[in-house]
Amino acid sequence: MAARNVSLAARLRHARQVQRDRAQATAGTARELVIVAFAVPLATLLLLAVIAAITLGLSGSGFGAFGTVLGSAWLCLHQVPLSIGGVKISALPLVPTIALLVAVFRYTGPSARLRTTPADLGALVGAAVGGPLLITALAYALVLDGSSVVPVNPPNALWAFGATVLIYGLGTIAGIARRDWRDWCAQAGLTGERFDDAVAGVRTGVLAALMLIGAGGVVVCVLLAANWPAVTRAMAGGNRFDGYLGLTLVSLLYLPNLVVDVAGALLGVPVPLGGAMIDVFNPHTGSVPALPITAIAPGPPPIRYLWAVVLVVPLAVAIWAGLRARHYDPLRNLRRVAIIAAVAAVVMFVATLAAAGTVGELGRAGGQAPTVALFTFGWVLVVGAVIALLHGSREETKAQRSAAAAALASSAVVGHEDGFDDDPTVVLAVVEDVEPEVPTPAFYRPDGDTPVVDDVEDLMFFDDIAPD
Template identity: 35%
Template structure:
C-alpha cells in the first residue's frame, strides 16, 4: 500500500512536529478543563466531609469517587450499587472541554492538527483517571468504596471527552465535515432538524418539571426533615440541582407517552403506580397520583415539536409527499439521541432499584411522534409554499464572518510571500555583482568525413561514431582587468 501524501489530507512532517505556540495551546486543552473539574471535586468533597463531621481519613477516596462519578462511571459503595449518577456535572465537563477545543481549532486545521487536538483533550482526563483508580484501590481499606472496573472507567472518561472534542470540532468546521462525508442535502437537513427537535423537547420537559415543582411546593418542606442543619439543607439543594437533567430526560419519556420508572414506582400520562422515591426536594415534582384526565393534553407538546420540525424540514430540504427522506432522517436521529440520553440518565439507585425509561417502547413511540407529526408539518410547509432555504445556504450566512477571517488570513500569507520574493530578488542581484559577467565558451568543430569512424558494437547491434577533429576553444572577450599575460 503506498504511503499517504499531503494531497490525501495527511502530512507526516506536520504531524510529527509542533510549533511552541501550538504546543502551548494543546497543553491548555489537556490541562485546563481537567484542572477546573478536579478543583471543583476537591472543594465539594472537602465541604461535604467537614459539614458532616467525618474525619478526613477517606478524603482521597472521596475525591477519586467524585471524579469518577462526574464521568458517569458506575460505583459500588459497600454492597450498594450506584449507577444513577447526576448529569449536570457531566454536562459541565462536556462544555468546558468543548469550549477549549473550539477555541483551539484553526481555520486551516489539517487532519494532523485535529488529531493532536483530540489527543490533547483525552490525555489530561485519562491521566487523572489512572491516578484516581490507583487511589480508589488504596482507599478501599479505609472507606467502603470498591474500585470500579478499569476498562469501564477509561471508556466512560474517554467517551465523555471524545464527544466533547468531536462536537466542538464539528461545530467549528461543519462545512469541511459535510464536504468530507459527502452527505446528500436531505441528510444534512435531517441532521439539523434532529438537533432542533431534541433541544425543543428538552426545553418543554424542563418547563413541565418547573411547573410541577411549583404546583407541589407544599411537599418540599417534608424533604428537608432529614437535613439536620443548614449544611444538610444546602447539600440537598445542590444534589437536586445536579440531578435536574436526569429528571428532565425522564419527563421526556412521560410526555411522549412511554412513561418513566422509579424503582417499584412508575409514572405515565395515563397511570401512576405508587412506591418509595428518594427524599430529595427535586422529587417533590413527581405527582403522587392517580393520573388526571387532563394529563393526556400534554401529548400536544411532542406533537407540536414534531410539526415544527416538519416545517423546518420543509424550509431547508426538497422533501415531498412521496420522498420525505429528510423528515425520516430527522425523526430517526432525534430518537437515537434521546434514547442515548435516557440510557445515560438512568441506572441503579441502591435500595430504590432501577430508575430509567423503557428503551424499546420509548424508541418506538418517540420515532412515531416525530415521523408522523413531522410529515404533517412538511405537508403544511408544501401547501403554504414555504420558500426553500437549504441548510448549507444558512450555514454560509451564519459563517460569513469565518469566511472573512479566512480571506484575511490568506491575504496576510500572500503579503508575506511577496515580501519573501522581493528579498530573494535582492539576493540574486547581490550574487550577480559578486560573480561578475558570464564567460561564454564556444566550440568550433569541423567534421572530417575521410577519417575512419569508430565502430561500436553491442547487444543491440553496431553503430559508428564519427570523429570530431580540429576543435578549438574560443574565449569571449574578457575585461582588461581579467587578462593574464601568457594565457
Template identity: 80%
Template sequence: MAGRNVSLAARLRHARQVQRDHARATAGTARELVIVAFAVPLATLALLALIVTITLALSGNGFGAFGTALGSSWLCLHQVPLSIGGVEISALPLVPTIALLAAVVAYTGPSARLRTTPADLGALVGAAVGGPLLITALSYALVLDGASVVPVNPPNALVAFGATVLVYGGGTLAGIARRDWRDWCESAGLTGDRLDDVLAGVRTGWLAALMLLGAGAVTVTVLLAARWSAVSGVMAGGNRFDGYLGLTIVSLLYLPNVVVDAAGALLGTPVPMGGALADVFNPHAGTVPALPIAAIVPGQPPIRFLWAIVLVVPLAIAVWAALRSRHYDPMRNLRRVAISAATAAGVLLVATFVGAGTVGELGRAGAEAPVVALFAFGWLAVVGAVVALLHGSREETKAERRAAAVALAAAPAEEDSIFNDDPTAVIARVVDAEPDVPTPAFYRPDGDAPVVDDVEDLMFFDDLTPD
C-alpha cells in the same frame, strides 16, 4: 565572486529562517498540547478538592477519607457507576458532566483552529484524552486504596477509562467539528440538495429535542408547585442547615435527569422512579429516592383523561417539525422528516441513557433509553409523513413541482443554445463581455502576508567581510 557571496548569503539566510520557524513551531505545539491535556482536568480536580474539603469539614468526620472521596467524585463526574456498601448507584447527576463537557468544547475549539492536517488534529485529540486518563488512573488507585477505610468498591476499570475517553474525546471532536463539519460533509459526498436536506433535518430534529426537553422542564416546574407539600416534607428530613443545604444542592444537580425523564413521560413512555411509576396511561405511587426533587412524581390522577391531554405536547412539536420540513419534492420532504426524527431520537437516546440508572435497593430511576428514542422517532416520523403527504397533494405544491421540472428541462437547452445561435451573435456576445481584471503578480492576501522576524531577511546580500 560577488555573485557567489550573494548566493551563499541567500542560503545562509534561508537556513536560519527554517531553523527559527521549526523551533518556534515545535515549542508552540508541545506547550499547547500540554496545556490542552491538563488545563481543564486539573482545574476540575482542584474544584472537586475544594468541594470535598468543605463537605468533610461540615460533616465533622475528619479528613481521613479525603483521597477516596476525591477519587470517587472524579469518577462520578464522568458518569462512572459506584458501589457504596454493596449498593450500586448508576443514576448520577448530569449538571457537573454537562458543565465539564461544555468546558472541553469551549477550550479545545480555539486550539483546533490552529491545526489543519489530520496528524495535528490527531495529536490534539490524543492530548485532550491522555491527560484526563492519567487523572482517572490516579483516582481509581485512590478509591482502590481507600476501600478498607470507606465502603466504596472500585468500579470496572474499563468503564472508568471508557467514560473518560467519551467525555473528553467527544468534547474535543465537537470543538473540531465546529470548524470542519463542512469539509467532513464534502468528503462523505454530501453536497448540493442532499447537504441542504441534511442541514435542515438536523436543525429541525435538534430544535424538536430541545422543545421536548423544554416541555419537560415546564412540567417539572408545575409539579413542584402542585406537590410542594411533599417536597417540603422530604426537605424537612435534613434536620439542620447543612442537611437542608445538601438536599437542595443535590436536587439541583439532579434537575436535568428529572427533566429528561419528564420529556420521556410526555412522549408516552413509562418512567419508573424507584417504586413509583410516571406513566401517562397507568401511573401509580410508590417509594421514591429520598430527594426533594423526586417527590414530584405524581400518583393516580383524579380523572384519567387529564393525563391523556399531555400527549398534545409531543403532537404539537411533531406538527411543528413536519411543517418546518416541507418541500415541493416528496422525496426531499420525506428525507428531511427522516433525518429530523433520527436526530431528535439520537439526542434523547443519549440524554436518557446517561441520566437514568439504578438507585440502590429502590431499583431503577429513569426511562429506558431505547424506548424513549423509539417513541420520539415514531412521533416525528409518522406525523411528518402524514403532513408530507397532505402537503404534496396540494395544488400549489403540484404547481411548484411542474415549474421546477420545466426549469430543469430548460437548463440544458440554455447551455446548448450557444451552439445553435448565429456565429456572428455569439462573437458579438464574447467581444462585448467585460474582460476579467488580471490579478497583479505581486498581490498577496492579508492572511498570507510575510512575517519579518529579522531585519537581515530584507537584505539582498550579507556583508561577509570581517570587522
C-alpha cells in the same frame, strides 16, 4: 572573494534563523498540547478537591478518606457507576458532566483554529483525551487503595476509561467540527440538495428533541408548585443548615435527570422512579429516592383522561417539525422528515441513557433509552409523513412541482442545443429560478420626470466647490 564570503555568511544566518523559527514553532505546539491535555482536567480536579474538603470538614469525619472521596467524585463526574456499601448507584447527576462537556468544547475549539492537517487535529484530540486518562487512572488507584477505609468498591476499569475517552473525545471533536463541519460534509459527498436536506434535518431534529426536554422542564416546575408541601417535608430530613444545603444542591444537580425522565413520560413511555411510576396512562406512587425534588412524583390524575392533554405536547412538537420539513418535492419532504425523526430519536436516546440508572435498593430511575428513542422516532415520522402527504396534495404545491418539471425540461432542451447536456449546474440554476425573485427597490425623484435610479449611491452628488 569578499562578495562570496558575504553571500555565504548571509546564507548561514538565514539557515540559523529558519532553525530557530522551527524550534520555536515546535516548542509552541508541544506547549499548547500540554495545556490542552491538562488545563480543563486539572482545574476540574482542583474544584472537586475543594468540594471534597468542604464536605469532609462539615461532616466532621476527618480527612483520612480525602483521597478516596476525591477519586470517587472524579469518577462520578464522568458517569462511572459506583458501589458504596454494596449498594450500586448508576443514576448520577448530569449537571457537572454537562458543564465539563461545555468547558472542553469551548476550550479546545480555539486551539484547532491554527491546525489544518489531519495529523495536527489528531494530535489535538489525542492530547485532550490523554491528559484526563492519566487523572482517571490516578482516581481509580485512589479508590482502589482506600476501599479498605471507605466502603467504596472499585468500578469497572474499562467503563471508567471508556467514559473518559467518550466525554473528552466528543467535546474536542465537537469543538473542531464547529469550524470544519462543512468540509467534512463535502468530503462525505453531501452536496447540493442532499447537503441542504441533511443540514435542515439535523437542526430541526435537535431542536425538536430540545423542545421535548424543555417541555419536561416546564412540567417539572408545575409539579414542584403543585407538590410543594411534599417537597418541604422531604427537605426537613436535613435536620440542620448543612443538611438543608446538601439536599438542595444534590436536588439541583439531579434536576436535568428528572427533566429528561419527564420528557420521556410525555411521549407515553412508562418511567419508573424508584418504587413510583411516572406514566400518563397509569401512574402510581411508591418509595422514591430521599431527595426533595423526587417528591414531585405524581400519583393518580385528578381528572380522567389527563393523558389526552399530556400527549398534546409531543403531537405539537411533531407538527412543528413536520411543518419545518415541507417541500414541493415529496421525496425531499419525506427525506427531511426521516432525518428529523432519526436525529431527534438519537438525541433522546443519549439523554435518557445518561439520565437513567439504578438507585440502589429502590431499583431503576429513568426510562428505557431504546423505548424512548422508538417513541420519539414514531411520533415525528408518522406526523411528519401525514403533513408531507397533505402538503403534497395542495394545489400550490402541485403548481410548484409542475413549474419545476417544466423548468427542468426546458433546461434540458437548452442544454442540448448549447452543448451543455452534461452540465448539472445549468439545470440547477434553472430550477432554482422557479421561485420569483424579490424586485430591487427603485427610488424616484419627486418631479416624476427623472428616470428611475436603481442605486442609492446615484442620488449622492456634490456641487463643485470653487477654491478660495
